[in-house]
Amino acid sequence: xxxxxxxxxxxxxxxxxxxxxxxxxxxxxxxxxxxxxxxxxxxxxxxxxxxxxxxxxxxxxxxxxxxxxxxxxxxxxxxxxxxxxxxxxxxxxxxxxxxxxxxxxxxxxxxxxxxxxxxxxxxxxx
Numbered sequence: 593x594x595x596x597x598x599x600x601x602x603x604x605x606x607x608x609x610x611x612x613x614x615x616x617x618x619x620x621x622x623x624x625x626x627x628x629x630x631x632x633x634x635x636x637x638x639x640x641x642x643x644x645x646x647x648x649x650x651x652x653x654x655x656x657x658x659x660x661x662x663x664x665x666x667x668x669x670x671x672x673x674x675x676x677x678x679x680x681x682x683x684x685x686x687x688x689x690x691x692x693x694x695x696x697x698x699x700x701x702x703x704x705x706x707x708x709x710x711x712x713x714x715x716x717x718x
Contacts, residue, residue, distance in 0.1 A: 623658060624678040628710040629671070632703050637670040640703045643696055644672055650692035651676075656683025670705070 632640040644662045651660045659677035678684040687693060700708075 622680070624676075624681050624684050625713040625715075626674075626676050626678075626684075626710050627713065628674045628676070628708050630674075630700070630708045631668075631705045632670040632672070633705045634670060636703045637672075640670070640672060640700065643699050643703065644674070647692060647696040648674075650690070651687060654683075654687045654690060656680060657687065 630640060630644065641662070641664065648660055648662045651657055656679040657677075658679060659675060661675045663673045663675065665671035665673070676684075678687065
């Protein structure tokens with residue numbers, strides 16, 4: 593588990609997931625924005641892409657999901673970025689406990705070169 597801003601495990605993380613929080617959601621607007629980054633092992637990018645697309649399809653039906661899109665890096669076929677927007681941190685936490693998320697984590701474990709990171713964001717313009 594990764595430490596949150598106060599050195600404690602972030603309660604929104606599912607067990608077994610390392611997430612690096614770079615901006616505290618407490619300072620975000622009502623909507624929760626985050627961008628997880630996944631880097632596949634060499635030659636495993638196609639498999640990770642399939643797993644992420646399956647996760648995307650299921651996650652878009654989760655309560656509180658406002659946006660959930662997978663992007664691939666134009667210059668690195670093994671690097672993927674998610675753009676997620678959630679109505680509240682509580683609904684994001686519920687999403688992280690869903691079976692499809694836990695299944696993705698188990699599947700991705702053998703595909704990732706390193707633990708994924710997630711950047712929490714907030715709009716800076718009003």
